[in-house]
Amino acid sequence: MNIKLTIICALSLLLAPMLGDARAQSDYPSRPITLIIPFPAGGVTDVVGREVARGLQKALNQTIVVENRSGAAGILGTRALAQTSPDGYTLGILTVSGISIAPHVQSNLGFDAAKDFTPISNAVTADGAIVANVNAPFNTVQELVKQAKEQPGKFSYASVGNGSLPHLAADLFSHMAGINLLHVPYRGASPALQDLMGGQIDLSFESSLVTTVSSLSTGRLKVLAITGPDRSPLMPNVPTVAESGYPGFSALGWFGVFGPAGLPPKILETLNRAVTDTLRDPAVIERLTKVGTQAAPTSPEAFVKFLREEDQKWASIAKRLNVRVD
Numbered sequence: 001m002n003i004k005l006t007i008i009c010a011l012s013l014l015l016a017p018m019l020g021d022a023r024a025q026s027d028y029p030s031r032p033i034t035l036i037i038p039f040p041a042g043g044v045t046d047v048v049g050r051e052v053a054r055g056l057q058k059a060l061n062q063t064i065v066v067e068n069r070s071g072a073a074g075i076l077g078t079r080a081l082a083q084t085s086p087d088g089y090t091l092g093i094l095t096v097s098g099i100s101i102a103p104h105v106q107s108n109l110g111f112d113a114a115k116d117f118t119p120i121s122n123a124v125t126a127d128g129a130i131v132a133n134v135n136a137p138f139n140t141v142q143e144l145v146k147q148a149k150e151q152p153g154k155f156s157y158a159s160v161g162n163g164s165l166p167h168l169a170a171d172l173f174s175h176m177a178g179i180n181l182l183h184v185p186y187r188g189a190s191p192a193l194q195d196l197m198g199g200q201i202d203l204s205f206e207s208s209l210v211t212t213v214s215s216l217s218t219g220r221l222k223v224l225a226i227t228g229p230d231r232s233p234l235m236p237n238v239p240t241v242a243e244s245g246y247p248g249f250s251a252l253g254w255f256g257v258f259g260p261a262g263l264p265p266k267i268l269e270t271l272n273r274a275v276t277d278t279l280r281d282p283a284v285i286e287r288l289t290k291v292g293t294q295a296a297p298t299s300p301e302a303f304v305k306f307l308r309e310e311d312q313k314w315a316s317i318a319k320r321l322n323v324r325v326d
Helices: 002-026 044-060 072-082 096-105 141-150 165-177 189-198 210-218 265-279 282-290 300-321
Strands: 033-037 064-068 090-095 117-127 129-133 156-159 182-185 203-206 221-226 252-260 293-295
Touching (some): 044 090, 044 210, 044 252, 090 096, 090 117, 096 165, 096 252, 156 165
Parallel strands (some): 033 090
Antiparallel strands (some): 117 252, 117 293, 129 203
């Protein structure tokens, strides 16, 4: 009898953590969830993240706390997510800059993009743009290139940080056009936009049209070209960079929902369903379209495949341009 009791007690001790984990997953979410956004408030990542947060709050019937952790072109917030517990209570809106580009242009990131995260779903894709201060002495890509060749290094452009998508898009464009532009990195899109409108910066390579669309009414900006592969429905008269004499140029942004590595399958399934339901809501799609982004929810498996393709693409570009920002 004592032996049986001992065996039962031992089995109970072994099974207790497993039963606890199963109960935690079935009760998920039972408390507020933190959503890390690795850029300042007001930029495209923040706009997309807050839209996702509203949808998750409704779908999961739980409070979603948005936390902006900006710095180092999104690296600080991305690293913070990698270091959290995989219990589903800390998520993040991560971007092409931190996941697909940074590993190929920076060392000592503090995370492994391929191993330290659980991809939940892509959220949106976004066409970017080359935007200029209204007083800049050029109105088209062709005029910009002509002026930049006549005055190498004179014209400055803003990005959201070293190693970001706008930084590499600008480097790729400069390489293809044979010009030299002065790079001025910022902590986020909003402060960069303020200096662009104020005339302290000549150009900005935007990773989406979010801030561009909302700021055009000020009359202090002009759009030279769309950096995505196709013209934007929001600006159908604005040509792409490829149409402007540089065929093959394309820099498309994306913003996805991630958890830390090791997210339990049941929680992953719950979160993917909540994200995809949110991004298939016609009202959400309309709001995202109005700011120049396209809802692009995916299954976790499809998102992993997409991430592999993006990694290979930007690795090739970074190597060809020999870009390092350490």
